[in-house]
Amino acid sequence: MIAPDEIKVTPPDTMPRTDADPFTRDWIAALPESDASLARLGDAVWLDKYDSIAVMRHEPVRKILPDWRQFTSTAKPFYDPFTLVPPILVVQDPPDHTIARDALMRFLSPAALAPYRAAFAADAERIVDAALAKGTVDAVTDIAAAFVLKVFPDMLGMPQEGRALILDFGDAAFNTVGPRNAIFEASMVRAGPAFEWVDHHTRRDTVTPGSLAARILGLSDEGIVTEEEAEFLIRATLAAGFDTTVLGIANIIGGLVRFPENWPLMRENPALVKNAVNEMLRYDVPARMQGRTALVDIEVEGIKFRRGDQISLLLTAAGRDERRWADPERFDVTRTGANVGFGGGIHICMGQVLARMESEVILEALVRKVAAIEPAGEGERFINNAAVGWKHLPVRLVAA
Numbered sequence: 001m002i003a004p005d006e007i008k009v010t011p012p013d014t015m016p017r018t019d020a021d022p023f024t025r026d027w028i029a030a031l032p033e034s035d036a037s038l039a040r041l042g043d044a045v046w047l048d049k050y051d052s053i054a055v056m057r058h059e060p061v062r063k064i065l066p067d068w069r070q071f072t073s074t075a076k077p078f079y080d081p082f083t084l085v086p087p088i089l090v091v092q093d094p095p096d097h098t099i100a101r102d103a104l105m106r107f108l109s110p111a112a113l114a115p116y117r118a119a120f121a122a123d124a125e126r127i128v129d130a131a132l133a134k135g136t137v138d139a140v141t142d143i144a145a146a147f148v149l150k151v152f153p154d155m156l157g158m159p160q161e162g163r164a165l166i167l168d169f170g171d172a173a174f175n176t177v178g179p180r181n182a183i184f185e186a187s188m189v190r191a192g193p194a195f196e197w198v199d200h201h202t203r204r205d206t207v208t209p210g211s212l213a214a215r216i217l218g219l220s221d222e223g224i225v226t227e228e229e230a231e232f233l234i235r236a237t238l239a240a241g242f243d244t245t246v247l248g249i250a251n252i253i254g255g256l257v258r259f260p261e262n263w264p265l266m267r268e269n270p271a272l273v274k275n276a277v278n279e280m281l282r283y284d285v286p287a288r289m290q291g292r293t294a295l296v297d298i299e300v301e302g303i304k305f306r307r308g309d310q311i312s313l314l315l316t317a318a319g320r321d322e323r324r325w326a327d328p329e330r331f332d333v334t335r336t337g338a339n340v341g342f343g344g345g346i347h348i349c350m351g352q353v354l355a356r357m358e359s360e361v362i363l364e365a366l367v368r369k370v371a372a373i374e375p376a377g378e379g380e381r382f383i384n385n386a387a388v389g390w391k392h393l394p395v396r397l398v399a400a
């Protein structure tokens with residue numbers, strides 16, 4: 001743990017400084033390249049406007065992410081414990097973190113999720129058929145959101161009505177990962193109805209009996225977590241699990257449209273679908289950054305941190321690090337090698353099996369049924385402090 005008065009607010013003399021603001025609309029619209037451009041200043045840089053450090057290189061990001069003994073998650077840049085982000089998991093260290101994680105992980109393991117795959121595949125077929133019937137579609141609303149908002153709330157046992165509000169909830173939650181700027185404020189206003197919906201539909205008397213949400217709440221009957229913590233676990237799932245996956249699926253399609261040489265390879269060898277998901281996690285990662293605070297004076301890959309330094313690990317920039325990746329600006333489904341798009345160590349994304357399954361299933365349906373995916377106009381990037389990708393991405397689908 002670290003006391004608030006121990007947080008460093010003065011720049012160190014060991015790294016470059018910048019007065020750039022990485023949370024303006026223009027900067028965010030140019031992600032991930034804009035974040036990656038900070039690496040021209042140094043491997044890490046002090047952000048004057050936010051009294052914190054941004055780390056841009058793959059190797060130090062990879063090393064710091066799992067190192068909870070020296071880099072805590074209980075304090076991080078911009079984090080305010082009184083916001084709507086459920087105060088569980090991402091803002092905990094062991095032992096509290098371990099209890100919450102083990103409890104929720106029961107429902108998100110490969111074995112727990114395997115039975116849902118067939119239903120996901122049937123929904124994917126229907127959604128791809130409907131998109132093909134239209135011909136020109138928005139890859140975000142007509143494919144990615146249509147799919148994720150069908151399969152995941154069905155799995156949780158959430159009602160049909162109002163489920164799209166979960167995306168506004170996630171949008172607001174991801175904005176709290178950054179500064180309290182106009183983007184944050186606007187999303188909080190927009191998410192008013194979403195807060196009410198989420199609050200209402202995560203309680204014992206409203207969740208569908210026997211559903212996944214009901215089983216998560218049941219953890220409190222076994223005394224594993226409290227009733228309040230069980231509600232937080234459902235809300236954490238809603239906050240972390242929707243926008244990310246919608247963005248992720250659309251970001252894959254964005255990469256495929258921009259680099260069309262990949263699609264024939266995937267049609268020829270559908271096993272490359274898995275690689276396409278990995279490549280998205282490097283090339284256009286939906287989770288922009290993870291925060292940590294240094295608990296000790298420590299040097300990592302030549303970067304000197306002081307106890308109390310608040311650090312943003314930029315997954316966006318790490319994915320474009322030319323020291324780690326050959327030709328990093330190219331989306332290439334034949335690329336191999338581990339990236340940090342799902343984080344690493346004890347906080348590694350708990351929904352990664354689910355996110356991969358959703359992404360793979362919808363891509364598999366596309367690969368089977370679509371001969372070509374072409375751009376059909378200018379896309380529009382999603383403006384959020386910490387969630388990265390497309391808000392709209394018009395594409396034309398050619399039937400196979």
Ligand code: HEM
Nearest residue numbers: 089090240241244245248287290342343347349350351355
């Ligand atoms: C492409 C989609 C996704 C991406 C890119 C992503 C990314 C991440 C990353 C980078 C972390 C690490 C946080 C840290 O180190 O502090 C994380 C944690 C987490 N993710 Fe995901 N995520 C995705 C989908 C999901 C889904 C579908 C769920 C829902 C089941 C989910 C639930 C969580 C939870 C609960 C945590 C906290 C884990 C912990 O602190 O132990 N994520 N995610």
